[in-house]
Amino acid sequence: MRIPTRLKVKMNAKAQPSIIPRSLDAQVADLLRNEILSGALSPGSRLLEVDLSDRLNLSRGTIRSALQQLTYEGLVVQFPYRGCIVAGLTAQDAWELYTLRNALESLAARLAAETMTLEKAAVLEAALQELIQTTKTADWQAIADADFALHTTIFQLSGHRRLQQQYQIVGHQIRLYIASCNALQADLPEIVAQHIDLVKAICSGDANLAEQIAREHNTEGQALIDQLQAVEDNPAQDPPRI
Amino acid sequence: MRIPTRLKVKMNAKAQPSIIPRSLDAQVADLLRNEILSGALSPGSRLLEVDLSDRLNLSRGTIRSALQQLTYEGLVVQFPYRGCIVAGLTAQDAWELYTLRNALESLAARLAAETMTLEKAAVLEAALQELIQTTKTADWQAIADADFALHTTIFQLSGHRRLQQQYQIVGHQIRLYIASCNALQADLPEIVAQHIDLVKAICSGDANLAEQIAREHNTEGQALIDQLQAVEDNPAQDPPRI
DNA sequence: TAATTGTAGATTGTCAACAATCTACAATTC
DNA sequence: GAATTGTAGATTGTTGACAATCTACAATTA
Secondary structure: OOOOOOOOOOOOOOOOOOOOOOOHHHHHHHHHHHHHHHOOOOOOOEEOHHHHHHHHOOOHHHHHHHHHHHHHOOOEEEEOOOEEEEOOOOHHHHHHHHHHHHHHHHHHHHHHHHOOOHHHHHHHHHHHHHHHHHHOOOOHHHHHHHHHHHHHHHHHHOOOHHHHHHHHHHHHHHHHHHHHHOOOOOOHHHHHHHHHHHHHHHHHOOHHHHHHHHHHOOHHHHHHHHHHHHHHHOOOOOOOOO | OOOOOOOOOOOOOOOOOOOOOOOHHHHHHHHHHHHHHHOOOOOOOEEOHHHHHHHHOOOHHHHHHHHHHHHHOOOEEEEOOOEEEEOOOOHHHHHHHHHHHHHHHHHHHHHHHHOOOHHHHHHHHHHHHHHHHHHOOOOHHHHHHHHHHHHHHHHHHOOOHHHHHHHHHHHHHHHHHHHHHOOOOOOHHHHHHHHHHHHHHHHHOOHHHHHHHHHHOOHHHHHHHHHHHHHHHOOOOOOOOO
């Protein structure tokens, strides 16, 4: 038997992004994730392995692997022997997502503040300015992107890989919900003001304050949950789309 | 084309546990997870698909699926075209795990306290008594099990599915570390006292207090991180096992 | 007619073989 | 002798086919 002594991670990525070998199933997962988050595949849509393998000219095994990955990420739900559908979120799910994000972000804000430097502050400020710019437009998709980017930046600055990873997953599910309901009708000026406060606190290096602000700022989430709860209680149009 | 109208979750589980159909890959994942957490497979061990498929008389595809699941859970690390190994945790990992668990548990404690009932309190009390009993022995495995069971109970009482799921994953990784290092040499009476405080706060329904106690009680984690850091800084025996 | 049973088609679960890639070691070159 | 190159074996990545299971609808029965 051959026993390799080296089994280490390659650290030299990013140099030639076009030559990075990425397994086919990972690429399929990326593709489907984009289609789901952009709304091209709406919640409840069936994901047939044969259809996908025909469309992408890949075998069913590769598709299956991608669907399994997306199931872990909470964007797809699997039913044994019956197939996969794009996840649809209930009020309970929305509540879980926003409370979980809140807890994660409190920790991220604290850690980012504790390790704040001038460079980090500049990066964070840039993300904030980007969000402020987009809010002056009515492009909700762009606003959601900028919002997600700002939060992602905070998690990156925390230096906590698992925290980043978790936020990525939770954030994707939140975007899935927003995309599916065309919600996000929250109070923009209020949201912007809260983000400014949060960034300011993190950049100041006051970990306690940053954590506290991150924990208390959750208006978008609450607004969305309330709206979703109202829709569920009122069975007017059962399938919003499809 | 056939379009099924029903695609809903079966709610009637638990009735006949022995007849519940569980896919082979899930069973393999369970098996390997147990072997990893029990220490039978130590960190760094190679997981060869052919070996496993020979041992379990299953195809490589089924094994691959199980390994993908364990990779998502953080118990296994995959290297493209080179295979899988049981994850080994660094000081950074331990720090991430304990800080993340702390954040998750703060939320769980708050939610459990907010929805406390007499029945829930009884369940929680029982788990606490079980832990207290085991600490009177020197069976570290049993103590770790009881500790994990108590925390799991708190998360179950939170009524937050994603929180439960996340804790499961984080908890498994923590147990992997403990098993691999035979650590857990923390101050038992102190730990017991902290758990008693936490349970008492949750059962009292004081959400703020429960959250605060959960956030501040982290001595086991800090002790383990310090120990691991010391081991890493002192490159005495590079491979502890194998 | 309502409920049950049986059958066909569709779809996923599993498998075994082929292709691509990696590691280690030997052969070659300077 | 050190560095480079080539080769063989081992291992994973991918594929297409077969088996197991589910859904829907038709046939049967009370």
